[in-house]
Amino acid sequence: MGLGRRALVAGVAGALVLGSLPGTASATTWRYLTIKGLSRAGKVPWITAQIYDPAAGKSWPVMGRDNAVAKLPDKRTYEIYATIARNEPGESPENTVVLTTYKVSKGHDKVTLSAKGGKPIDLSVGDPSVQGRIRVHVRHGAMDFTTDDVPGRLYAVPVKRSGVTFTQGSTWTGPGVIYRLGTSYSGGIPAGVTQHVTKADLAQVKVTYRSFGDGMKVNPRCRGAVWGGDDEMWLDAPATVTEYVQPGAPCKRELWYESSSHPLFGDISPATRTYANGTAPAETWNAAVFAPAAPGGYRTGDQLHYTPVNLLSDGAGNWGFDQFTIANVKLRAGTKTLALDAYEPDVTLGKSAATYRLDVTATRDAAEATLSDRVQLSWVFRSARTAKRTALPLSTVRFTPRGLDDRNAAAPGSTTEIPVRVVTNAGAAAHPVTTLKVEASTDGSKTWQALAVTNGTVSVTNPSDPGFVALRATAVDSAGDQVTETVSRAYRVAG
Structure with missing residues (x-):
């Protein structure tokens, strides 16, 4: 790979x-x-x-x-x-x-x-169709020592040691199914670990991993107590699997992805979650539109800080990035361009209140990424010296198209409804949106058609031939702060 x-x-x-x-x-x-x-x-x-x-x-x-x-x-x-x-x-x-x-x-x-005193890490899930891999972490302070192997071949020598934690996680995979187990112990390495479960003992969640590129592979991980060497597991996307997860075990979900010829590489991840025994709500990952989930950025005194992160988050808002995205950042005050870029995220502003324009463009390899190959944001906002760290008054626009298939595609000639909402920077004062203009393009952003916003939703008539739909929105709030967001190839049209 x-x-x-x-x-x-x-x-x-x-x-x-x-x-x-x-x-x-x-x-x-x-x-x-x-x-x-x-x-x-x-x-x-x-x-x-x-x-x-x-x-x-x-x-x-x-x-x-x-x-x-x-x-x-x-x-x-x-x-x-x-x-x-x-x-x-x-x-x-x-x-x-x-x-x-x-x-x-x-x-x-x-x-x-x-190793003569080693006791077995004895695990099973009662499903002969799957194969498992175990990973153990032995932690103390800044130390995190990791070993992995397959069931029946991993042992640990028991020892009591204050401050040491021992965590075992295992991932079992088979056709259309994944099992995730994990347990933590404190005070050293336990005298053997035994865990035999069946489906009835576990939480069950149906997960769909959509694709946003041809020949795409995804690697779903659960870091935490249930992280069992799943970084070796790759699925052809799109894929739908049933996951059986140990109830109550912390799982920080991450979805790593690659394309067929490898330049595309990144991940999407939300916060840590746990599952209760029984059937959990279904989850969908990698759903369009891929765009910023939250803007970020803050000011402390006269120092402004902005880093272009989460620019390719999925439709559910799971934060995402692409290692090979090129991000250009420009900050202006009137006609003056201030020294701010993706690699130098801090800049000193003037002491007096002023209006600033912050432009961000994220460009991806369209041949590999297919969707959201270009994401542009332009913010206009007022800012003055602060007494403490203060979130910048920035917002993003989130598009969540309905009815797309697992390739994030709409049928040619169909109509796609798209809920649209404005998300304010965490910690910044939220002001009512006074103007929301939404447009769509089906000819590679050459021309744009205005869309009526009804109850927070717009409708796009998709072209009769295969292609892509680009989306653009401009939102202005009651404080005069503004964002214009453009997503090229927001979703595809394909038969």
Whole structure:
């Protein structure tokens, strides 16, 4: 697949030394720690470890075929988080998580980590049509050590340790179905994890993942207690799946996406959510129109800050971005252009109240993105020096077309109703909208037709031939603040 799918790690036989902690202000006497390992069968395994200094809150990785060597500053007590991996020819592969502490006292110390006491992470969902993947996180302070494997091959050595949390998540996938389990433990690594469930024990939600480009693949993730290695799971979009989720387990949903030839890469994500046992309301992701969910931007004193984020959020308002979007930002006061761009998001304004114009244009590769290949916003607003951080009086216009199919397409010659609403910047004073003008274009934004707004909804007569519909809206509120928003290729027309 394309960019962002996974990181590849190359190793060599023998010890591998990686990095060192920054030296302190005083002279540092460097010391070395060789980490050896024994698999549950008593053989020399691969070692992947993180050495953590709890006092400094810093860590760094080491790994090796039969041992791993770390370069450490002075005499300190470190926590060692390691995966002991058995992957010998003719043997069933397995991973064992080990946590220990070690005080470095000599110039070159040695410690052996054993997987022999490892207890199984024993999970099942009672569905023979699916395959699972487990991911565990061992956390302490700034440390988050991660190991994953498939059910029946992942173990952990029990240990009691104050401040340490152990979280296991698993994702099970099959034709049209996904299971998500997850449990957290505090006070160290538990003496084995056993969880056997059926569909009746779980929350059930039907989820549709629409596409907005040809040859598109999506990767639905649930970060949190139920995050079980689902970053390896890719679906051809559009797709509709039934998800069974462990009730009450925190799930920060994210949807990563790629195109067939990889330049398109980004994600859409909402806040963390949980599900109750039983059937939850159906969800739709990647629904047009892709445009800003909220404007953002604030002023503190004479300093204005604006970053072009969430410019490609889906119709439900889930925040989204595209890694390869080019965003141009320009701020003007009268005829004067102020130095503000996507990479320098702060600019100093005048002390007196003034009217400003902020223009943002987000451009995507149309061959890959297909929809919302160009999103333009132009704000006109008043601003004066503030005593504290104050949200800018900016708004966006949200379009949520009804009746589109899973490719975000309307049938040729049909009529599409589009609810339209104005969203005010979070924290800014909301003023009534006094003017709302909405237009549509079916010829690539060459000409525009005005649309009547009735009860917050407009109707578009779609062309009889395949193509795209662009949307444009201008909203003015009672304070005189204004936004003009244009979305090229807001949705497609296709048979």
